[in-house]
Amino acid sequence: MKKFKKIVLAYSGGLDTSVILKWLQETYDCEVVTFTADIGQGEEIESAKARAESMGVSEIYVEDLKEEFVSNYVFPMFRANAVYEGTYLLGTSIARPLIAKRQIEIAKETGADTVSHGSTGKGNDQVRFELAYSALNPDIKVVAPWREWDFNSRIKLVEWAEQKGISVPKDKRGEPPYSTDANLLHISYEGKALEDPWVPPDEDMFTRSVSINDAPEEAEDLELAFEAGNLVAINGKKMSPAKLLQDLNEKAGRHGIGRIDIVENRFVGMKSRGVYETPGGTVLLIAHRGIEQLILDGPTMLIRDECIPRYASLIYNGLWFSPEREMLQSLIDKSQTNVTGEVKLRLHKGNCILMGRRSPKSIYNQGVVTFDEGEGYNQKDADGFIKLNALRLKLRKK
Numbered sequence: 001m002k003k004f005k006k007i008v009l010a011y012s013g014g015l016d017t018s019v020i021l022k023w024l025q026e027t028y029d030c031e032v033v034t035f036t037a038d039i040g041q042g043e044e045i046e047s048a049k050a051r052a053e054s055m056g057v058s059e060i061y062v063e064d065l066k067e068e069f070v071s072n073y074v075f076p077m078f079r080a081n082a083v084y085e086g087t088y089l090l091g092t093s094i095a096r097p098l099i100a101k102r103q104i105e106i107a108k109e110t111g112a113d114t115v116s117h118g119s120t121g122k123g124n125d126q127v128r129f130e131l132a133y134s135a136l137n138p139d140i141k142v143v144a145p146w147r148e149w150d151f152n153s154r155i156k157l158v159e160w161a162e163q164k165g166i167s168v169p170k171d172k173r174g175e176p177p178y179s180t181d182a183n184l185l186h187i188s189y190e191g192k193a194l195e196d197p198w199v200p201p202d203e204d205m206f207t208r209s210v211s212i213n214d215a216p217e218e219a220e221d222l223e224l225a226f227e228a229g230n231l232v233a234i235n236g237k238k239m240s241p242a243k244l245l246q247d248l249n250e251k252a253g254r255h256g257i258g259r260i261d262i263v264e265n266r267f268v269g270m271k272s273r274g275v276y277e278t279p280g281g282t283v284l285l286i287a288h289r290g291i292e293q294l295i296l297d298g299p300t301m302l303i304r305d306e307c308i309p310r311y312a313s314l315i316y317n318g319l320w321f322s323p324e325r326e327m328l329q330s331l332i333d334k335s336q337t338n339v340t341g342e343v344k345l346r347l348h349k350g351n352c353i354l355m356g357r358r359s360p361k362s363i364y365n366q367g368v369v370t371f372d373e374g375e376g377y378n379q380k381d382a383d384g385f386i387k388l389n390a391l392r393l394k395l396r397k398k
Contacts, residue, residue, distance in 0.1 A: 002028065004113060004114040005113045006030060006032070006033060006112035007028070007031070007033065007112060007115065008035055008103050008110065008112045009021055009033065009035065009117075010117045010129070011035060011048060011052060012118070013052070015161060015168060016157070018051060018166050019161050020116065020145045021052070021055055024116060024145070025056070027149075033057070033060075033107075033112055034052040034059075034061065035061040035099075035103055036060075036061065036063070037063055038064045039098065039099070039183040040069070040183050040185075040246070042182055042207075043182075067240055067242045069185075069242070070245050071242075072098070073098055073320075074241075074245065075230050075241060076332075079229040079230065079333060079336050080304075080311050080329075081285060082308060082315060084264065085262070085264055087260050088316075089281045090312060091183065091185040092125070092183075092188050093316045096128035100128070100129050100132030100133055101321075103133070104133060104137045104140065113140070114140065114141040114142065114143055117129045117142075118145070119144065120146045121146050123266065123268070124317070126144055126147070127267055127317065128318030131319060131322075132321055136321060177193040177205075185281050186208075186281060187208055187277050188276050189275040189276070194275060197273045201275050208249060208253045208258070208277040209256050210256050212256040215255045215348075219255075220255060220346070220348070221345065222345045222346075223235050223342055223344055224343045226339055226340055231244050231248075234248065245284070247280075251347060252279035252280055252347060253279040253280075257279050257351070258277055258278045258280070259276070259277055261273075262274055262276070267316065267318070283347070286352045287345055287354075290343045290354045291339055291341050292339055294341065294357055294358070294359045294363070295363060296339070304332060304335045307331065310324075310328065311329075339361070341358055343357045
């Protein structure tokens, strides 16, 4: 049997992590510190503190990390326009490094030598948590209960919880129709009823967006302001990063924006069907692309865009704290220095439509591009330009 001095558990206060808490206490006969992060999941997290106290935990951390989450993780990712496999906006992936970082900090504060999480042995999150732990503290020990214990079904988990006096909500006694994960950026739905990719999700599953059939008939126009690649205001109103994203979520959600249904390639090798709601993030991505169109020249945008698949995969695979992600972030942030200005958008029936953009840093020159007589461009110059670029093509054909 392994020996641990003290364990810091990423604790949601729900059934699974409550079972994990009790299991750690009994299996390893050591003190467990609980850490509950509020990253905008929309649930009452203070109840986690009461539940941890009822299970004999003396060191309990419950922290609001929403602003740090958006400022230091979501916004840097959106400066890169990061999209995994062309569709997924990485809502779950980007939350894991923040939780892991704070766990490692708490371990240092409390003198713990071990950390633990509630991720299963089939998913990506176990990899994300544990790669982050390793990058931040190479000497930390890790307990992953789902890879160690004998519970192989929800029924056995519930039975053990009842034997140990852990309260079990009525809706947890049977197999749930799907698993969910939520934060301020998105909510995900996976497994069970969604495992057959031919079967569409039930409409009543969604919580952050309305059906396009129920969306307002009247469109809503927005104006988003950016500074150095970051959203700073909506309709002229400046807010904190977390409040900006929350406001975008509400506005986009009521117009049915931000739903995707994908089959993705997990890092562990299998394919997984996931349904995601990312209302505000969907709008933010379109707006950010829109303002960049005025500012980034062609070669700069090409280099940045070539980085997107690699950057997105690093986040998806749990390598936020890797040197290669930090190198790419430096390149991306350099490209964002002048990404400042305003974007006009229209939200309507599941669509986010780019309506206009302007920037004091724009390199768009109407006098150059006009079909009418303008300045700064001599059309005769194109003759030599075309001949030089055509030379290798002619030689190849001959």
